[in-house]
Amino acid sequence: MLKIKDIGEFGFIDSIKPEETVEDLKVGIGDDAAIISPYGEFDIVVTTDMLVEGTHFLADTDPFAIGYRSMCANLSDIAAMGAIPKFYFVSLGINPERDFNYARDIYKGFNSLAEQFNTHLAGGDTVKSDKTIISITLIGYVEKSITIERKGKIEAKDLVISVGPLGYSGAGLEVIKNKFDGFDELVKVFLYPYPQIIAGRILGQSKLVRVMMDNSDGLASCIENLVVKNGFGAILFEEGLFDERLKAIAEFTNRNYLDFVFNGGEDFGLVAVIKKDGFLDLSYFLEKSLFNNSVKVIGEITQNKEIILKRLDNSLLEINKSGYVQF
Amino acid sequence: MLKIKDIGEFGFIDSIKPEETVEDLKVGIGDDAAIISPYGEFDIVVTTDMLVEGTHFLADTDPFAIGYRSMCANLSDIAAMGAIPKFYFVSLGINPERDFNYARDIYKGFNSLAEQFNTHLAGGDTVKSDKTIISITLIGYVEKSITIERKGKIEAKDLVISVGPLGYSGAGLEVIKNKFDGFDELVKVFLYPYPQIIAGRILGQSKLVRVMMDNSDGLASCIENLVVKNGFGAILFEEGLFDERLKAIAEFTNRNYLDFVFNGGEDFGLVAVIKKDGFLDLSYFLEKSLFNNSVKVIGEITQNKEIILKRLDNSLLEINKSGYVQF
Incomplete structure (x- = not known):
C-alpha cells in the first residue's frame, strides 16, 4: 500500500494534474492560484459544496462513488443556472494513513463525470484530516443574456x-x-x-x-x-x-x-x-x-x-x- | 446559547448574507450558484484553501482569528498573482451543538480582512461535521496582460x-x-x-x-x-x-x-x-x-x-x- 504520507502533498498534486493543456485555463494546478480566461460575452458562475465523512458518506464508502456524487451535486447547481461547466477546484482533507488509491479513486470519480461535460480540474488544496473531507468549487460560464434565478417574476397559468x-x-x-x-x-x-x-x-x-x-x-x-x-x-x-x-x-x-x-x-x-x-x-x-x-x-x-x-x-x-x- | 441546530442552515445563511448590493455580483448567496460579471478585459483568478480543526487550529482557538487567518491565506495567493480580490465562497463544516456565535465570529474574521480589500462573500455551503472545517474559495480579477506565475524565464543578474x-x-x-x-x-x-x-x-x-x-x-x-x-x-x-x-x-x-x-x-x-x-x-x-x-x-x-x-x-x-x- 502506497500511503498518502509516503508520496507527500506535491507528489499527490503531480498525480492528479491533467496532462493536456486546457483551453481558457491560463495558469492551472501548482501555482498560488489558477487563472481562467473566459470568453468575451460570458458571466462566471460559481458553486461550491462540501462533503464530510460521517455526515455524507462513511469511511468505507466506495471512493469513486463519493467523487462521482459530489461532482454531480456541483454540476447540477451549474445546470440550474443554465450554464456551461468549465473548471473545478478540489480541497481534499485526508488522513495520511489512507491508501493512496483511495484518494486517487475519489479523483477518478470526479473526473469520470466532469469529462463528460468537458470540465477540468484547475487547482485546489490538500490538507491533513482524520476524516475525509471533500470541498469542490465548480466554475462555469453563462451568456450575460441568461440569468436564471430561484427568485423571479412568475405568473398565473405558468x-x-x-x-x-x-x-x-x-x-x-x-x-x-x-x-x-x-x-x-x-x-x-x-x-x-x-x-x-x-x-x-x-x-x-x-x-x-x-x-x-x-x-x-x-x-x-x-x-x-x-x-x-x-x-x-x-x-x-x-x-x-x-x-x-x-x-x-x-x-x-x-x-x-x-x-x-x-x-x-x-x-x-x-x-x-x-x-x-x-x-x-x-x-x-x-x-x-x-x-x-x-x-x-x-x-x-x-x-x-x-x-x-x-x-x-x-x-x-x-x-x-x-x-x-x-x- | 443559540445553537447552530436551532437556527438551521437557512437561518444561518440569512445571518451571513451581506445586505448591500455588490457591484459585479449578479446573483449571490441563496441560489444554486453565484453569477459574477467581470470587467471586459480581465482574467478570473481562483484560489482555494481548506483549514481543519485538529490540523490547523484547535477546538478552542479564537474563531475570529481562524477566520481572519484563513482569509489571509487566500488573499495572499491572490496577491502573488498580482490580482484584485473580489468575491469569496465559504464551505463551513460545523458541529450543530456549537454556539452560533462561534460560527458568526469565524465569518467576522473573514470579513474584517476581506472588507479592507473590497472583497465580498458571494456563496458557499454549510454542512454538519463533528469538527470545524473551513474551505474558502477566493476569486479575483487580473488584467489579461498580467500573468505572474511561479514558473517562468529568469536571467542571471535578476x-x-x-x-x-x-x-x-x-x-x-x-x-x-x-x-x-x-x-x-x-x-x-x-x-x-x-x-x-x-x-x-x-x-x-x-x-x-x-x-x-x-x-x-x-x-x-x-x-x-x-x-x-x-x-x-x-x-x-x-x-x-x-x-x-x-x-x-x-x-x-x-x-x-x-x-x-x-x-x-x-x-x-x-x-x-x-x-x-x-x-x-x-x-x-x-x-x-x-x-x-x-x-x-x-x-x-x-x-x-x-x-x-x-x-x-x-x-x-x-x-x-x-x-x-x-x-
Missing part, C-alpha cells in the same frame, strides 16, 4: 415542469437497504445520478424559463422556493408525479410514494416555472435531446396562494407550503 | 526581492509559547498577518516581475520554486534577511534565526525574481505605498545552479536547493 427523475434516489436507497431485486433504474439514480447540464442549457437558451432550481432537496423545497416565495400558489398534477416503481417500493417499505417525490431529494434533476406559450415545441426538443430523461408538466401556477395536489382520482389535497410534506 | 516579513510568524509563535515579553511585531504577524495585495498589484503593474509567489511555506520553498525549478542558482544576502528580533528569539529558544526565515512560513509576504533595470524606482514607489512593510533585495540570480548564502561576515555558505534548510 407551467411547473420537472426534468429527470423525482423520488428515484430515495427509493433507490430503500432498494439497496432492503435488498429488493430489480429496480435497477432507481438504484442507478441513487448511486450514479446524472446532472441535467444539457437540459439546463436548452431551457436557458429557450428564454421561456421564469425561475429554476435543481431538485436535490426534493420537490417540496422547489415548490417553496420557486412558487411560494415568489408570491403565488400552484396546482400540482399527481399524474405528472406518479411512478409505478416508486409506488412498489413505497408499498414494500410502508410509505407513501409521494414522500419520495416531495421529501427525498438527491435526484439532481431540474424543476422550473416556465411560460406556457412555446412549451410544446420546447418539450419536444428537450425530449429529443436528453438521454433517457423525462420532461414532465407537473403543475400550473395559480393566483391563489395555496399549493394543491390534484390526485389521480381528481380529488384535491392541500399540502404544506414549506418544508417537509407529510403524506 | 534580483530576488522580498516584500513583508520573513520569519516573523514562526518567531511570533515562539514568543507566545514561551511567554516572552515584548516582540509585539512578531506576535502580530503570527496572529494577524497582512496579505500583500497592494504590493502584488504594484509589482504586477510594473512589468518587472519575472516570477513571484507568496512566502507562506518559507523562503526555502520560494527559492526552490522560483529559482531552482526555473534552471538557475542564486546568491542570497544575509544582510537582507537579518533581523535583530528574530535573532533574539532564536537565541532564547536555542535555534538559528535563519531557520525561521527559510523554514518558518506563514508570513504571507511575497518573494519575486525581478529585472534589475527599473527596480530602484519601483522599490521607492513600493516603500511609499505600503503600510509598514519592508521591501528588500535578498539575492541575485546566478548562472551557477547553486544556492549560496553570503553571510554578514562575507563568508559563503552553500545551502540545500530544496525542502527544509538545516542551520
Whole structure:
C-alpha cells in the first residue's frame, strides 16, 4: 500500500494534474492560484459544496462513488443556472494513513463525470484530516443574456415542469437497504445520478424559463422556493408525479410514494416555472435531446396562494407550503 | 446559547448574507450558484484553501482569528498573482451543538480582512461535521496582460526581492509559547498577518516581475520554486534577511534565526525574481505605498545552479536547493 504520507502533498498534486493543456485555463494546478480566461460575452458562475465523512458518506464508502456524487451535486447547481461547466477546484482533507488509491479513486470519480461535460480540474488544496473531507468549487460560464434565478417574476397559468427523475434516489436507497431485486433504474439514480447540464442549457437558451432550481432537496423545497416565495400558489398534477416503481417500493417499505417525490431529494434533476406559450415545441426538443430523461408538466401556477395536489382520482389535497410534506 | 441546530442552515445563511448590493455580483448567496460579471478585459483568478480543526487550529482557538487567518491565506495567493480580490465562497463544516456565535465570529474574521480589500462573500455551503472545517474559495480579477506565475524565464543578474516579513510568524509563535515579553511585531504577524495585495498589484503593474509567489511555506520553498525549478542558482544576502528580533528569539529558544526565515512560513509576504533595470524606482514607489512593510533585495540570480548564502561576515555558505534548510 502506497500511503498518502509516503508520496507527500506535491507528489499527490503531480498525480492528479491533467496532462493536456486546457483551453481558457491560463495558469492551472501548482501555482498560488489558477487563472481562467473566459470568453468575451460570458458571466462566471460559481458553486461550491462540501462533503464530510460521517455526515455524507462513511469511511468505507466506495471512493469513486463519493467523487462521482459530489461532482454531480456541483454540476447540477451549474445546470440550474443554465450554464456551461468549465473548471473545478478540489480541497481534499485526508488522513495520511489512507491508501493512496483511495484518494486517487475519489479523483477518478470526479473526473469520470466532469469529462463528460468537458470540465477540468484547475487547482485546489490538500490538507491533513482524520476524516475525509471533500470541498469542490465548480466554475462555469453563462451568456450575460441568461440569468436564471430561484427568485423571479412568475405568473398565473405558468407551467411547473420537472426534468429527470423525482423520488428515484430515495427509493433507490430503500432498494439497496432492503435488498429488493430489480429496480435497477432507481438504484442507478441513487448511486450514479446524472446532472441535467444539457437540459439546463436548452431551457436557458429557450428564454421561456421564469425561475429554476435543481431538485436535490426534493420537490417540496422547489415548490417553496420557486412558487411560494415568489408570491403565488400552484396546482400540482399527481399524474405528472406518479411512478409505478416508486409506488412498489413505497408499498414494500410502508410509505407513501409521494414522500419520495416531495421529501427525498438527491435526484439532481431540474424543476422550473416556465411560460406556457412555446412549451410544446420546447418539450419536444428537450425530449429529443436528453438521454433517457423525462420532461414532465407537473403543475400550473395559480393566483391563489395555496399549493394543491390534484390526485389521480381528481380529488384535491392541500399540502404544506414549506418544508417537509407529510403524506 | 443559540445553537447552530436551532437556527438551521437557512437561518444561518440569512445571518451571513451581506445586505448591500455588490457591484459585479449578479446573483449571490441563496441560489444554486453565484453569477459574477467581470470587467471586459480581465482574467478570473481562483484560489482555494481548506483549514481543519485538529490540523490547523484547535477546538478552542479564537474563531475570529481562524477566520481572519484563513482569509489571509487566500488573499495572499491572490496577491502573488498580482490580482484584485473580489468575491469569496465559504464551505463551513460545523458541529450543530456549537454556539452560533462561534460560527458568526469565524465569518467576522473573514470579513474584517476581506472588507479592507473590497472583497465580498458571494456563496458557499454549510454542512454538519463533528469538527470545524473551513474551505474558502477566493476569486479575483487580473488584467489579461498580467500573468505572474511561479514558473517562468529568469536571467542571471535578476534580483530576488522580498516584500513583508520573513520569519516573523514562526518567531511570533515562539514568543507566545514561551511567554516572552515584548516582540509585539512578531506576535502580530503570527496572529494577524497582512496579505500583500497592494504590493502584488504594484509589482504586477510594473512589468518587472519575472516570477513571484507568496512566502507562506518559507523562503526555502520560494527559492526552490522560483529559482531552482526555473534552471538557475542564486546568491542570497544575509544582510537582507537579518533581523535583530528574530535573532533574539532564536537565541532564547536555542535555534538559528535563519531557520525561521527559510523554514518558518506563514508570513504571507511575497518573494519575486525581478529585472534589475527599473527596480530602484519601483522599490521607492513600493516603500511609499505600503503600510509598514519592508521591501528588500535578498539575492541575485546566478548562472551557477547553486544556492549560496553570503553571510554578514562575507563568508559563503552553500545551502540545500530544496525542502527544509538545516542551520
